[in-house]
Amino acid sequence: MVRQKKRIAGGTPQVTFVILALAVSAYLFPPLAAALVYDRSAILGGEIWRLITGPLVHFSGDHLFFNLLVFAAAGGLLERRHPLLFRHLCLAASLAGSFCLFLLSPGISVFGGLSGIATMAVVLLAVEEAGRGTRVSLLWLVVLALTAGKMIAEWILGVPLFTGPEAFVIVPSVHIAGGLVALGAYLAIVRRTGHTGYGTRESIA
Amino acid sequence: MNRHLSISLATVLIFALVVAGCYGLHGKQTRHSSSVVQYLYPDKENVSVTPSVPVLSLPIKAGIAFVPNTEMSGSAYRLSEKQKLDIMEQIAGEFAKYPFVKSIERIPTAYLKPKGGFTNLDQIRTMHGVDVIALISYDQVQHTSEDMLSIAYWTIVGMYVVKGERNDTNTMMDTAVYHIPSRKLLFRAPGTSQIKGSATPVNLDEQLRKDSYDGFVKANDDMIANLHAELDRFKDKVKAKPDEYKVVSEAGSRGGGGIDPLTAILILITGGAALWFGRKRE
Numbered sequence: 001m002v003r004q005k006k007r008i009a010g011g012t013p014q015v016t017f018v019i020l021a022l023a024v025s026a027y028l029f030p031p032l033a034a035a036l037v038y039d040r041s042a043i044l045g046g047e048i049w050r051l052i053t054g055p056l057v058h059f060s061g062d063h064l065f066f067n068l069l070v071f072a073a074a075g076g077l078l079e080r081r082h083p084l085l086f087r088h089l090c091l092a093a094s095l096a097g098s099f100c101l102f103l104l105s106p107g108i109s110v111f112g113g114l115s116g117i118a119t120m121a122v123v124l125l126a127v128e129e130a131g132r133g134t135r136v137s138l139l140w141l142v143v144l145a146l147t148a149g150k151m152i153a154e155w156i157l158g159v160p161l162f163t164g165p166e167a168f169v170i171v172p173s174v175h176i177a178g179g180l181v182a183l184g185a186y187l188a189i190v191r192r193t194g195h196t197g198y199g200t201r202e203s204i205a
Numbered sequence: 206m207n208r209h210l211s212i213s214l215a216t217v218l219i220f221a222l223v224v225a226g227c228y229g230l231h232g233k234q235t236r237h238s239s240s241v242v243q244y245l246y247p248d249k250e251n252v253s254v255t256p257s258v259p260v261l262s263l264p265i266k267a268g269i270a271f272v273p274n275t276e277m278s279g280s281a282y283r284l285s286e287k288q289k290l291d292i293m294e295q296i297a298g299e300f301a302k303y304p305f306v307k308s309i310e311r312i313p314t315a316y317l318k319p320k321g322g323f324t325n326l327d328q329i330r331t332m333h334g335v336d337v338i339a340l341i342s343y344d345q346v347q348h349t350s351e352d353m354l355s356i357a358y359w360t361i362v363g364m365y366v367v368k369g370e371r372n373d374t375n376t377m378m379d380t381a382v383y384h385i386p387s388r389k390l391l392f393r394a395p396g397t398s399q400i401k402g403s404a405t406p407v408n409l410d411e412q413l414r415k416d417s418y419d420g421f422v423k424a425n426d427d428m429i430a431n432l433h434a435e436l437d438r439f440k441d442k443v444k445a446k447p448d449e450y451k452v453v454s455e456a457g458s459r460g461g462g463g464i465d466p467l468t469a470i471l472i473l474i475t476g477g478a479a480l481w482f483g484r485k486r487e
Contacts, residue, residue, distance in 0.1 A: 058461075062466070077480075115460030115462035117462075139478055140476070170460075170461060178288065
């Protein structure tokens with residue numbers, strides 16, 4: 001069983017690849033993006049799949065590139081560790097972000113972007129590594145601080161950091177939702193395994 | 206007597222040459238131009254319009270319009286309203302695809318009063334619901350001299366000094382993008398073209414008319430390329446000087462989950478370093 005789990009943990013991050021492929025396809029084929037994007041009025045009209053598929057849509061080349069870059073790195077690593085859990089976490093982060101938007105930002109009629117899911121992957125990876133309590137953990141705390149600092153600053157200031165006029169309004173609540181999903185998942189992992197850092201004991205799937 | 210006659214003839218000859226030379230130097234030309242400065246600041250005594258900090262509401266609803274004519278000399282060919290709309294359509298098509306642009310309204314010249322100034326722009330803003338407007342001005346010169354002495358001219362087209370030859374068409378276009386509420390010039394870009402004269406006395410009028418429009422089309426292509434470059438510079442300027450340009454979101458607009466380049470790179474570098482050191486230690 002342990003051998004089987006280790007083999008899975010070292011396998012190809014299939015869900016990450018599928019999400020990357022779908023995001024690129026949606027960017028290249030606008031009709032696909034139109035069918036997937038979070039569209040508040042369409043969701044109210046019954047197209048509830050958009051709550052899940054919205055993050056696959058991106059509005060510009062930069063938006064797509066940097067979201068995919070972070071998601072590919074963090075998501076790929078996380079999926080190799082928790083292949084089964086990862087797909088549930090992606091789903092949870094996507095839904096959490098969409099519900100946050102739906103309830104807290106009724107002024108946003110259209111939304112897209114993988115950053116909520118990417119934030120979830122970065123936060124869970126960093127928290128797990130930081131929890132190991134080694135010297136390298138400090139670097140993971142820096143990653144956590146960067147991610148949290150950006151989210152909090154954008155939340156307080158109400159404007160995106162380090163970006164100029166974009167196609168869209170940055171919505172910090174989606175990133176916070178992704179971070180909270182990661183923290184929830186981490187607590188569940190700790191409760192189940194009894195250890196605070198990945199690698200200190202066999203991980204859950 | 207003969208000496209006096211010789212001097213008189215020489216004087217007449219020199220005078221004739223000077224007159225011909227002047228004609229050759231200045232040439233016979235037609236001019237067709239409009240000026241943003243004369244449109245926005247018609248009152249020479251009072252040009253103290255103080256721009257404030259522009260608040261750019263994204264996505265932007267922009268307008269595009271030709272500034273009314275200010276000079277028309279000779280028998281210059283006037284751009285028809287349809288030709289102006291075609292040129293504006295081309296520019297609008299290029300910039301409407303930017304994700305931060307919601308729409309670009311083509312505003313017919315009839316809505317712009319000569320010397321209308323910002324008061325006129327405020328009216329356009331109210332009527333068309335645009336906060337940002339791209340004002341297109343132009344200056345076109347066509348040399349139509351039949352004088353064989355006037356092989357080459359130096360002339361001023363807009364802000365450029367260009368060499369013009371007989372039946373050449375020199376065109377300068379300029380687009381200035383203003384934020385109407387703040388009276389602030391956001392950015393501007395020029396475009397120039399030169400159509401070499403190929404007309405003969407037989408088809409002169411027809412060819413000059415064609416060259417006139419072709420000159421605008423070519424200058425417009427040049428201007429569009431420059432506008433893209435200036436827009437990129439403007440975006441950098443907005444990022445670098447947040448105190449001078451405010452960017453806000455409009456209710457009902459698009460939201461995005463975005464990781465900015467700086468944060469993404471810092472996360473990747475720090476995370477990558479942590480993984481590398483971690484594996485090295487193990």
